[in-house]
Amino acid sequence: MAIQDSSFFEMKEDNINKASKALKAMGHPLRLKILCVIGEQELPVMEIVKQVGTTQSNISQHIDILREKDIITSRREGSKILCKVRDHNILVLMNAMQQTFCPVKQ
Structure with missing residues (x-):
């Protein structure tokens, strides 16, 4: 993605x-993994x-942190106890991170 201007x-x-x-x-590896597992x-x-x-x-400790931060x-x-991602924008962000850090090799 090209950045057009400041x-x-x-x-x-x-x-x-x-x-x-x-x-x-989301910066903690375990919390990011939890979010990846939950997904949509x-x-x-x-x-x-x-x-x-x-x-x-x-x-449970990490889920509590994600809940306190309004992530799930x-x-x-x-x-x-059922958990889901609260905001669709978090999933959009995770998708962008996946494309950036875990690109599919063709």
Whole structure:
């Protein structure tokens, strides 16, 4: 993507704060992996634990951070806690990161 002019980077203060908060929350490798596992789905915590490959306690701590930063939302359904990405823009950002850092080789 070519940058046309310096106005590309002009953002309102609220938007800069929101972006910084999201990037900080996503900056931890385990939290980024959690977001990659969830993607566009709504998943139970135990499925996230299974796919990420660490303890339920560890995943829950990181899910709490992502929830506090308004990155994901969760709800209870019976005995399960279901998690999903709150804002579609986070998925757009993750897609851009995937294209940048994990390009598909042709």
